[in-house]
Amino acid sequence: MIVDGIIILMGYILTFLILFTFWCIFSGYFDAFHLLLGVICSIIVTIFSSHYLFPEPITIESIKRIGRFIGYIPWLIYQIIIANLQVVYLVLHPRMPINPKIITVETTLKDDISRVIMANSITLTPGTITVDIKDNTFWVHSLSDASSSGLINGDIEQKVKTTE
Amino acid sequence: MDIKDIISMVFIGGGLFFFFTGVVGLLRFPDIYTRMHALGKCDTLGLLLNVVGLAIYNSSSLTSIKILFIAVFILLTSPVVTHIIAKITYDSGIKPWQKDNS
Amino acid sequence: MIDFFIFVGVLLCVLITFIFYRVFAGPTLFDRLISMGVIGTKTLVLLLLIGFIYKRPDMFVDISLVYTLLNFIGVLAITKYLRRYKTDGY
Amino acid sequence: MVWQLDLFLLVFIIVLAILSLVVKDLLLSIILLGGYSFFMALIYAEMGAVDVSFTEASVGAGVSTIFMIVALYFTARFVRRDVKTKKISLAGLILASLTALVMIYVADAMPDWGNPQAPAHLHISDRYIEKSQIEMATPNMVTTILADYRGYDTLGETTVIFIAGIVCLLLLGTATQRLKHNYDTKI
Numbered sequence: 001m002i003v004d005g006i007i008i009l010m011g012y013i014l015t016f017l018i019l020f021t022f023w024c025i026f027s028g029y030f031d032a033f034h035l036l037l038g039v040i041c042s043i044i045v046t047i048f049s050s051h052y053l054f055p056e057p058i059t060i061e062s063i064k065r066i067g068r069f070i071g072y073i074p075w076l077i078y079q080i081i082i083a084n085l086q087v088v089y090l091v092l093h094p095r096m097p098i099n100p101k102i103i104t105v106e107t108t109l110k111d112d113i114s115r116v117i118m119a120n121s122i123t124l125t126p127g128t129i130t131v132d133i134k135d136n137t138f139w140v141h142s143l144s145d146a147s148s149s150g151l152i153n154g155d156i157e158q159k160v161k162t163t164e
Numbered sequence: 165m166d167i168k169d170i171i172s173m174v175f176i177g178g179g180l181f182f183f184f185t186g187v188v189g190l191l192r193f194p195d196i197y198t199r200m201h202a203l204g205k206c207d208t209l210g211l212l213l214n215v216v217g218l219a220i221y222n223s224s225s226l227t228s229i230k231i232l233f234i235a236v237f238i239l240l241t242s243p244v245v246t247h248i249i250a251k252i253t254y255d256s257g258i259k260p261w262q263k264d265n266s
Numbered sequence: 267m268i269d270f271f272i273f274v275g276v277l278l279c280v281l282i283t284f285i286f287y288r289v290f291a292g293p294t295l296f297d298r299l300i301s302m303g304v305i306g307t308k309t310l311v312l313l314l315l316i317g318f319i320y321k322r323p324d325m326f327v328d329i330s331l332v333y334t335l336l337n338f339i340g341v342l343a344i345t346k347y348l349r350r351y352k353t354d355g356y
Numbered sequence: 357m358v359w360q361l362d363l364f365l366l367v368f369i370i371v372l373a374i375l376s377l378v379v380k381d382l383l384l385s386i387i388l389l390g391g392y393s394f395f396m397a398l399i400y401a402e403m404g405a406v407d408v409s410f411t412e413a414s415v416g417a418g419v420s421t422i423f424m425i426v427a428l429y430f431t432a433r434f435v436r437r438d439v440k441t442k443k444i445s446l447a448g449l450i451l452a453s454l455t456a457l458v459m460i461y462v463a464d465a466m467p468d469w470g471n472p473q474a475p476a477h478l479h480i481s482d483r484y485i486e487k488s489q490i491e492m493a494t495p496n497m498v499t500t501i502l503a504d505y506r507g508y509d510t511l512g513e514t515t516v517i518f519i520a521g522i523v524c525l526l527l528l529g530t531a532t533q534r535l536k537h538n539y540d541t542k543i
Binding site: 271272275276279280282283286289290295298299302305306309312313316317319320325326328332333336339340341344346347348350351 | 358360361364365368371375381383386387388390391394395397398401402404406409410413417418421422425428429432496529
């Protein structure tokens with residue numbers, strides 16, 4: 001019973017801390033009056049909107065998961081740079097060697113957040129855009145043959161699975 | 165002209181290059197889906213590089229953090245916008261351009 | 267360095283002129299929509315550059331943040347309308 | 357003012373304004389007007405009016421775009437084929453061009469941008485700059501001028517805006533009820 005209460009309270013406290021950090025960065029004043037205003041505003045917004053940010057109760061597992069997601073970001077940025085170089089090559093090539101088509105990819109990812117990460121990663125990585133998601137199937141528009149091969153052999157899915 | 169200025173100039177120049185390719189892609193590609201590749205990728209990285217270059221050039225740390233927040237917002241929103249427009253386009257029945265048709 | 271910023275700004279303006287071709291000619295509505303999105307990102311960088319040209323970046327960064335979010339919200343509102351009233355793309 | 361950028365930005369503004377009037381699709385017109393507001397905010401920022409620019413970006417590009425889309429829910433996107441569009445009236449054209457000519461003629465007599473000898477900078481600005489901090493103790497001088505020195509002015513403006521808002525709500529409210537009524541009777 002007490003543990004449940006602490007877990008629910010954790011969501012509120014985390015939301016408040018995030019909001020208050022944003023307030024401090026964006027206001028730029030660090031005297032008592034402005035910080036007090038920030039605390040009041042953050043508390044009001046927290047009461048109304050905490051359940052949007054953390055719809056599920058927070059456990060140690062979910063905090064670990066955020067840590068694993070931060071470890072995933074460098075790989076994503078590396079992929080974004082590769083994606084851009086590929087698109088630059090395709091755009092500036094005089095004959096434009098593109099072969100666009102829509103392919104479907106099956107996924108075994110279970111929960112929604114992993115799927116969102118997966119879809120956004122597909123959109124950001126080489127020559128592919130997520131067009132639609134229905135249940136376990138992703139409709140993906142790929143720009144050339146080379147770009148779709150990385151998706152079909154499931155590199156991204158493996159990487160996303162490590163954050164689960 | 166110290167080393168910080170040169171680094172930020174390199175970043176901004178790189179960002180301009182990606183912006184340029186994005187616009188060339190927007191003009192050259194045959195249909196809406198392929199144009200979206202040019203938008204969703206070149207534009208994101210170009211803006212990212214420009215913003216990071218300006219944040220390096222800037223001297224005040226608080227403003228630099230704010231500038232970097234723009235980069236974070238762009239990284240979060242850009243794939244969502246690309247995906248939403250792609251889905252709307254697909255739902256409205258526009259068929260992708262195929263190589264064989266040309 | 268300010269000359270460099272002005273040079274970059276003028277280059278961005280030239281790029282925007284080219285994007286206007288797609289806004290005029292783009293066959294579907296979505297072409298025009300993404301072209302306006304691209305113009306939005308260019309104006310964002312232009313705004314930051316103007317801030318650095320005037321040596322007051324702290325004032326201009328706030329407007330850029332609002333720009334970023336409004337670009338996003340505007341596209342969301344337009345697509346919400348288009349989901350309700352389907353078009354054939356024109 | 358950076359004249360190289362100004363040249364481009366003013367041309368973009370004119371192009372977007374004309375295009376958003378000419379276009380037959382209302383949704384496209386809204387998109388173009390959003391872009392127009394972004395450029396307008398850029399020009400305000402370039403003239404040094406950061407607060408006006410902030411307002412233009414958030415109200416012009418953000419809120420009014422969304423309001424216009426909401427208004428679009430109550431009307432149609434395209435002009436109906438069977439309704440004949442009105443031709444350009446000659447009298448209106450002459451009147452508009454005359455007004456434009458007069459305004460261009462008058463604009464020549466305006467003081468240059470940023471001129472310290474301009475009338476606006478000579479009389480009362482010094483007092484605002486020197487005394488507003490002592491008399492009102494508000495960090496933002498624009499706020500002091502609007503809310504304290506010109507308090508009654510601002511009160512009148514807010515009253516007008518408030519009445520306009522109430523009238524809009526009344527009109528929209530009846531429109532929604534009528535739509536609902538039509539919907540119910542159809543079924």
